Structures are given as structure tokens and as C-alpha cells.
Amino acid sequence: MASRKSDLLKYYRKMLELRAVDNRLVPLKLKDLVMDGFHPYVGEEAVAVGVCSALRPEDYVISTHRPQGHALAKGASMRAIFSEMLGRVGGPSRGLGGPMQWVDADHRFFCGSIVGSGVSYATGFALSVQREGKGAIVVCFFGDGASNTGSFHEGMNLAAIWRLPVLYVCENNQYGEAMPVQEFVSAPKIAARGASYGIKGRTVDGMDVTKVAAAVAEAVPWLRRGNGPAFIETVTYRYRGHYLGDPENYRTKAEIEKWRKKDPIDRLRRQLVRTWNVSEQSLKTMEAEVEAEADQAQQASLGERKATLDEAVRNVLVPVAGREA
Amino acid sequence: MAERTLTYAEAIQEALDQEMARDPAVCVMGEDIGVWGNLFGCTKGLLEKYGKGRVRDTPISEAALMGCGVGSAAAGMRPVVEIMYIDFISIAMDQIVNHAARWHQLSGGKVKVPLVVRTQGGVGFRNSSQHSQSLENWFVNVPGLVVVMPSTPYDVKGLLKAAIRDDNPVIFIEHKAVYRNKGPVPSEDYVIPLGVAEVKRKGTDLTIVANSWMVLHALAAAEELSREGISCEVVDPRTLYPLDEAVIAESVRKSGRCLVVNEAPAAGGWSGEVAAVVMERAFDKLKAPVRRLCGRRTGVPYDKDLERAVVPGVADVVREARALAGR
Numbered sequence: 001m002a003s004r005k006s007d008l009l010k011y012y013r014k015m016l017e018l019r020a021v022d023n024r025l026v027p028l029k030l031k032d033l034v035m036d037g038f039h040p041y042v043g044e045e046a047v048a049v050g051v052c053s054a055l056r057p058e059d060y061v062i063s064t065h066r067p068q069g070h071a072l073a074k075g076a077s078m079r080a081i082f083s084e085m086l087g088r089v090g091g092p093s094r095g096l097g098g099p100m101q102w103v104d105a106d107h108r109f110f111c112g113s114i115v116g117s118g119v120s121y122a123t124g125f126a127l128s129v130q131r132e133g134k135g136a137i138v139v140c141f142f143g144d145g146a147s148n149t150g151s152f153h154e155g156m157n158l159a160a161i162w163r164l165p166v167l168y169v170c171e172n173n174q175y176g177e178a179m180p181v182q183e184f185v186s187a188p189k190i191a192a193r194g195a196s197y198g199i200k201g202r203t204v205d206g207m208d209v210t211k212v213a214a215a216v217a218e219a220v221p222w223l224r225r226g227n228g229p230a231f232i233e234t235v236t237y238r239y240r241g242h243y244l245g246d247p248e249n250y251r252t253k254a255e256i257e258k259w260r261k262k263d264p265i266d267r268l269r270r271q272l273v274r275t276w277n278v279s280e281q282s283l284k285t286m287e288a289e290v291e292a293e294a295d296q297a298q299q300a301s302l303g304e305r306k307a308t309l310d311e312a313v314r315n316v317l318v319p320v321a322g323r324e325a
Numbered sequence: 326m327a328e329r330t331l332t333y334a335e336a337i338q339e340a341l342d343q344e345m346a347r348d349p350a351v352c353v354m355g356e357d358i359g360v361w362g363n364l365f366g367c368t369k370g371l372l373e374k375y376g377k378g379r380v381r382d383t384p385i386s387e388a389a390l391m392g393c394g395v396g397s398a399a400a401g402m403r404p405v406v407e408i409m410y411i412d413f414i415s416i417a418m419d420q421i422v423n424h425a426a427r428w429h430q431l432s433g434g435k436v437k438v439p440l441v442v443r444t445q446g447g448v449g450f451r452n453s454s455q456h457s458q459s460l461e462n463w464f465v466n467v468p469g470l471v472v473v474m475p476s477t478p479y480d481v482k483g484l485l486k487a488a489i490r491d492d493n494p495v496i497f498i499e500h501k502a503v504y505r506n507k508g509p510v511p512s513e514d515y516v517i518p519l520g521v522a523e524v525k526r527k528g529t530d531l532t533i534v535a536n537s538w539m540v541l542h543a544l545a546a547a548e549e550l551s552r553e554g555i556s557c558e559v560v561d562p563r564t565l566y567p568l569d570e571a572v573i574a575e576s577v578r579k580s581g582r583c584l585v586v587n588e589a590p591a592a593g594g595w596s597g598e599v600a601a602v603v604m605e606r607a608f609d610k611l612k613a614p615v616r617r618l619c620g621r622r623t624g625v626p627y628d629k630d631l632e633r634a635v636v637p638g639v640a641d642v643v644r645e646a647r648a649l650a651g652r
Contacts, residue, residue, distance in 0.1 A: 060400070092432075092433075093431040093432065093433065094433050096430065096431065097431050101431065102431055103431040103432035103435075103436055105432045105433075106435075110399070110428070112423065112427075114423050114424075117419050119392075120388045120389045120391070120420060121392035121396035121420060121424055122392070123393040124393040124394060124395055124396020124398065124399070124400065124402075124404075125396040125397070125399070125400045126396070127396070127397045127400075127402070128396070128397045128400030128402050129400065131378070131402070150388055150416070151388045151389070151419070151420075154384075154386040154388045154389035154392075155388070157384060157389065158383070158384065158389040158390075158393060161384070162381075314430070314434070315429055315432075315433065315434040316429070316430050316468045317429070317469060317471065317567075318429060318437055318492040318493050320471055320519050320520045320564075
């Protein structure tokens with residue numbers, strides 16, 4: 001059980017990192033150093049951290065327009081995230097991608113701001129790792145809104161008929177931008193959409209990292225053995241608006257408060273103290289360390305330069321037949 | 326020894342076969358490319374030879390099919406994805422434009438997307454307005470894509486092999502009216518570099534720049550005009566982007582006259598791009614304004630005669646070239 005406790009402490013630290021980064025991005029946005037395309041992840045940390053807890057470096061992660069939590073959980077540094085968000089050269093896309101689209105080749109991480117597209121291109125990564133036959137998998141994150149797109153349905157069907165190793169993770173955060181999920185998704189549970197393609201799926205509490213991690217720990221070995229795709233719908237909530245500056249006229253403060261009471265970080269903290277006898281002091285030390293690391297990462301990124309115009313227009317094409325590209 | 330001839334479709338099949346034999350990362354995916362071997366036989370025999378793992382019949386599901394191509398290319402495979410008719414590519418545009426074309430740059434040059442999208446466009450089979458369009462212009466304007474349109478069996482083999490070996494997403498557009506055309510195609514391995522034009526016919530009075538099926542019209546027109554004493558040079562850029570501007574400019578600087586022939590509608594298109602290149606690089610040598618002969622801005626009609634009438638034919642090229650030559 002010692003390893004269980006150390007896992008929980010790792011999850012706790014990682015969730016703190018995610019939140020520390022998001023909490024710093026808000027003032028950076030207000031100073032106009034980060035643009036509107038920054039989509040806060042606060043509240044959903046248990047999903048990214050729980051899901052990525054079962055991953056290996058050779059696994060691919062396909063993310064969304066709200067990618068920072070997934071990226072950190074897959075192994076990107078806080079510095080890399082700050083740099084990309086700030087448009088600095090230390091970002092995975094050298095600051096050319098910004099808050100909602102970048103490619104981090106070293107961490108096998110792809111994300112983008114076209115809702116639903118990833119479900120289709122995840123099949124390609126999955127085909128490639130299936131062919132390699134080493135048990136690597138692809139995790140494809142998407143939101144509730146993506147489940148209405150053509151790409152979503154086409155991609156799931158292809159993955160199902162070819163038994164591709166894709167773990168679909170729906171982050172059902174209750175809203176597609178400003179529209180409540182029950183108004184735009186015809187299925188009572190989004191996981192049912194996976195089931196309609198014969199994809200094994202379940203719905204879990206996305207505010208509890210241990211529940212997410214347990215579901216993933218069950219699904220991932222099954223995927224690695226070549227059984228085909230699986231689907232996990234995580235029920236979660238974003239505390240902040242769809243983007244910063246969202247008028248949020250579609251929900252009440254009481255609703256937000258209700259969800260904040262289920263906060264995944266507070267919840268795990270209580271568990272660590274009560275069930276695992278972790279001392280208040282050691283948690284406070286960890287919290288202070290993460291805050292300090294986040295400050296340091298932010299400062300380091302702010303000190304980086306932006307790409308030059310020359311750098312910004314490079315690598316559009318691989319040089320073609322010796323021509324200028 | 327007599328020169329070996331193949332049809333355009335057979336040349337495609339041979340290119341795919343040779344590349345699949347050469348490199349195990351090459352695979353083909355598409356609607357009915359396996360058991361059927363493609364509508365025109367372009368992938369015939371590949372399933373039997375290379376198996377279901379590398380020759381994948383897919384559902385009628387262009388977004389997923391293209392997504393699978395894009396993702397697998399980024400992850401190290403060299404997929405040749407077939408879109409049966411270019412008109413269907415509209416369903417797959419997001420995967421090409423927003424993802425395949427972006428990842429090399431967004432990864433700081435680390436990720437390559439060696440994807441080939443084989444498709445076919447144009448009139449010729451009375452397929453009407455959702456199976457006969459010339460949509461190459463859409464792709465020419467997207468940063469991060471290479472666009473190839475071969476006109477002959479010899480070229481299609483060498484260019485397809487080059488496209489498969491190229492590390493960029495390549496939109497490889499064939500023409501349905503030329504699949505059965507025969508021409509000399511050596512059996513050996515040869516590659517025609519992308520981005521390199523060819524002068525298909527030498528001439529002195531005017532330059533015709535044409536692509537795909539229109540190259541054949543231009544050559545037929547040039548032959549006819551030669552009997553009237555008008556000498557046409559025919560330039561086939563073969564790759565629409567990146568465009569071999571130097572060969573076009575050199576030809577027009579010599580002839581002083583330029584006619585651009587393209588099956589797609591003129592406005593906002595590649596034909597205008599070629600005209601602009603001529604203005605930029607050969608203006609001082611022009612004896613007459615550049616002319617364009619393009620497809621009509623209309624849906625392609627069903628009727629056999631009407632579908633031919635809305636795109637340039639040999640007689641149209643002859644008429645335009647004659648007028649340009651001042652005869």
C-alpha cells in the first residue's frame with residue numbers, strides 16, 4: 001500500500017501544478033500577455049492527472065483547445081506551458097501555437113482548436129502504434145461538445161472496426177461553450193455514443209482522481225493487449241468560463257459553488273490526511289514548493305524572447321526537391 | 326526493343342507497387358481500393374500482394390479516412406490515402422488544412438507528415454456537378470501543402486513515387502479523363518522531382534502553360550497550329566505548388582506571349598497565379614497581355630456535350646492561341 005500512497009501524493013502534486021499554472025495564466029491574460037484563446041482548466045484537474053497516471057512516454061495524447069492540463073499531466077514542464085501561452089520561444093511550438101494549438105513532439109502530444117477533429121486523427125496514431133505492436137496506446141481527450149461532430153462519429157467507427165488502441169476520454173464539463181450539455185446532446189450519457197459503435201465504456205466521477213485513475217488503470221492494460229478502443233466519460237466541471245471574459249450568463253453562482261464543493265484537490269487532500277495519515281505540514285511544504293516552482297517557471301518564461309518574423313515563417317514545408325520552401 | 330507502354334492507371338499501380346516493395350512504411354487506404362482495386366484499377370493486385378495490413382479498404386467516411394492518414398503519417402508511416410472523387414475531399418478538408426498542413430511548423434520542424442492524398446478530378450464521365458469538379462485551387466492557397474497534377478503516364482509514375490518519398494503532405498490530383506491514355510513508361514525505378522516543370526513541346530511564337538488534362542489539349546492544339554505556321558511552346562508545371570516559376574518565365578521571356586489553360590474556374594485561382602508570375606518575371610518581354618482559358622464558373626452539367634462545353638477543349642485552345650499570336 002506504500003506505493004498507493006506515493007501514487008496519491010504524485011497525483012496531488014500534479015493537480016497542484018495544473019492549478020498553479022492556470023491560476024497564474026488568469027492575471028497574465030488580464031495583462032494581455034496571454035490571449036482569449038486561453039481556456040481555463042481549473043476544476044477538471046482530476047481528469048488529466050487520473051488519465052495520464054497510466055501512460056508511458058511512448059503513448060500519444062491527443063488533446064483539445066483546453067490542452068494545458070493534459071500537457072502537464074503527460075510530462076510537459078510548467079515552463080513549457082507558460083512559454084507557449086505567452087508566445088515565447090521556449091514553448092513546444094516556439095510560441096507560434098499559443099493557448100489552444102501546439103505540437104509537443106518530444107512528449108507525443110498534439111492538440112488543436114477544431115472541436116472533434118482529434119477523434120478522427122487519433123485513429124492514425126493508433127494505427128501506427130498498433131502496427132509497431134509494442135503495446136503503446138493513444139489517449140484522445142475531447143469535450144461533450146465534440147460528441148456531436150462528424151469527426152467524432154467517423155473516428156470512433158473506424159477505431160472500432162479496426163480495433164485500434166484508442167482510449168477515448170470525454171471531459172463532460174456540462175457546457176459546450178455557453179450551452180448546457182442536456183440541451184445539445186441527445187444521448188442521456190455520452191458514453192452511450194461509444195457503446196453504439198460497440199466500444200466498451202463507462203461514466204465516472206471526474207471530480208475524483210482516484211476514480212478516474214482506477215477506471216483508466218482497468219482500461220489501459222486491456223487496450224495494450226490489443227482489444228480495441230475503450231471509452232471513459234468523466235463528469236466534471238469548469239469553474240471559470242469557457243474562456244476568460246465569458247459573461248457566464250448561462251449558469252448561476254450557486255451552481256458553481258455546488259461543484260466547487262466537490263473540488264478534486266480538496267477532496268484528495270482530505271483523503272491523504274484522514275486515510276493515509278499524511279501530515280498537514282508535509283502537504284503544506286509540497287504546496288509551497290509547487291507555488292514556488294510555478295512562480296519560477298512563469299518568471300523564466302517571461303524572460304524569454306518571442307520568435308522573430310523569420311523564425312515564425314519557417315518550417316512551413318520540408319524543402320521540396322531542393323527548392324526554397 | 327520496342328518501348329514499353331502503360332496506361333496512366335497502370336503507371337499509378339506500378340508506382341504504388343514499387344514504393345510498397347521498397348519501403349514497408351508505405352501503405353494505401355481508401356474506399357474500395359482493396360478488393361475492387363480502385364475504380365480505374367490503380368490499386369489492382371496490391372491487396373493480394375501486400376495484405377490487409379497495408380492495403381486498407383475503409384468505410385465511406387472521409388474525415389476518419391483522412392484523419393487516419395494524417396495521424397499515421399505523423400507517427401512514422403507513409404500512407405497514400407485515396408479520396409475516390411476530389412469532390413468528396415470537402416468532408417476531409419479539416420484534417421488536411423488544419424492539421425496535416427500545420428504540424429511540421431507547429432512542432433518546430435520535428436514532426437513530418439509524409440502523407441499522399443491521391444484523388445481525381447475534372448469532367449469526362451458524365452458524373453455531373455458533385456463528381457466532376459476541379460478543386461486544385463483550394464489546396465494551392467494553403468501553406469504547408471504540395472499540389473501535384475500529372476498529365477501523362479510517364480509523369481504520373483515518376484511524380485507519384487516522388488510524392489510518396491517526400492516528407493510533406495502532397496495533394497496528388499489525377500484526372501478521370503486520362504486514366505486509359507497510353508504512353509511510354511519504363512519499368513525501372515525513376516522519380517520526377519516535385520516542383521519541376523517540363524517543356525512538353527518546344528516552340529517560339531507563344532507559350533501555353535497548362536496542367537493535367539489541359540496539357541494534352543495544349544499539345545493537340547500546338548500540333549494543329551504548327552500546320553498554320555504558329556509555333557507553340559507547351560509548359561507543364563506538373564507541380565502547382567511549389568511552382569517552377571523559372572521555367573515558365575524563361576519560356577515566356579523567349580516567346581513574349583503566354584496563354585494559361587486550366588480546367589478550374591479562373592477567379593481566385595492558380596491560372597491567375599501563373600499569369601501573375603509571368604507579369605513579375607517576364608513583363609518587359611511581353612508582346613501581348615497574358616490570356617487565360619479556364620473552365621466556366623458553373624456547376625458541371627450532366628449532358629455529354631455540355632460537360633465538355635463548360636471546360637476548355639482543343640478547339641478553344643487553338644482559337645485562343647491563334648488570337649494571342651495575332652493571327
